Amino acid sequence: HLVESGGGLVQPGGSLRLSCAASGFILDYYAIGWFRQAPGKEREGVSCINSGGGITNYVDAVKGRFTISRDNTKNTVYLQMKSLKPEDTAVYYCAAVSKIVCIAGIWAEPRKYDYWGQGTQVTVSS
Numbered sequence: 001h002l003v004e005s006g007g008g009l010v011q012p013g014g015s016l017r018l019s020c021a022a023s024g025f026i027l028d029y030y031a032i033g034w035f036r037q038a039p040g041k042e043r044e045g046v047s048c049i050n051s052g053g054g055i056t057n058y059v060d061a062v063k064g065r066f067t068i069s070r071d072n073t074k075n076t077v078y079l080q081m082k083s084l085k086p087e088d089t090a091v092y093y094c095a096a097v098s099k100i101v102c103i104a105g106i107w108a109e110p111r112k113y114d115y116w117g118q119g120t121q122v123t124v125s126s
Helices: none
Strands: 002-005 008-010 016-022 031-037 044-049 056-058 066-071 076-081 090-097 120-124
Touching (some): 002 090, 016 031, 016 090, 016 120
Antiparallel strands (some): 002 016, 016 076, 090 120
């Protein structure tokens, strides 16, 4: 299964690094997506990274502020978040799928992913 960590309360302009660790399977063969869901809103794709780490995508709202990366030796994917804004407040989820999904037009669709973590809360507030 997948386990997210690293969430918390941060002031606007601050930074957080989320981690998505896998247990029971090897992440090397999986594309990973980060999603977020704010109260009353639909789950939104934030970023994705392909299995090899060479292809990434981001939603426009986080481009230039968030960076997705992976360390397959640690079976972990990261989401580095900088210049956080109150509108980034949400529960953040990571998801995995063993298919080519990190391409424009489909990567942000939650139904494309097979495995999900339980989520970690990120709150940006002064």
